[in-house]
Amino acid sequence: MDLNNINVNSFASVIIKPNEIVRVVAPSLWVITSVSLVIDEEIPSEGRVVLYAAPVNSDGSYGQKIAIAPLRIGTCEVVSVDYEINSTSPMAFSTTGSAIAVSINGHTTTPAPLEVESLSK
Numbered sequence: 427m428d429l430n431n432i433n434v435n436s437f438a439s440v441i442i443k444p445n446e447i448v449r450v451v452a453p454s455l456w457v458i459t460s461v462s463l464v465i466d467e468e469i470p471s472e473g474r475v476v477l478y479a480a481p482v483n484s485d486g487s488y489g490q491k492i493a494i495a496p497l498r499i500g501t502c503e504v505v506s507v508d509y510e511i512n513s514t515s516p517m518a519f520s521t522t523g524s525a526i527a528v529s530i531n532g533h534t535t536t537p538a539p540l541e542v543e544s545l546s547k
Contacts, residue, residue: 456512
């Protein structure tokens with residue numbers, strides 16, 4: 427068996443905290459399959475968060491951001507998505523709304539980890 431020709435998918439997850447921008451560079455294709463709220467010990471009775479993604483330009487500025495997933499406590503805490511990020515361009519993720527963290531989950535096509543940098547808004 428030639429181990430160099432085996433496709434290996436690896437789980438990859440990133441947490442986006444409130445008031446944070448997270449830049450992610452994927453070592454290969456990163457297929458995002460779900461986005462969910464990260465609930466701490468105390469579950470809020472209500473809240474709404476929207477996850478956004480924006481390309482990072484070569485000068486470090488951000489391109490047009492798009493909404494990927496709207497999440498709401500009690501009615502829509504997990505969203506299935508089909509969003510792909512390739513290794514040629516970093517992406518910046520951020521949220522608006524309630525002060526609740528969001529988890530972005532999916533898989534990459536290599537076992538190498540994502541490069542993740544957290545910045546304040």
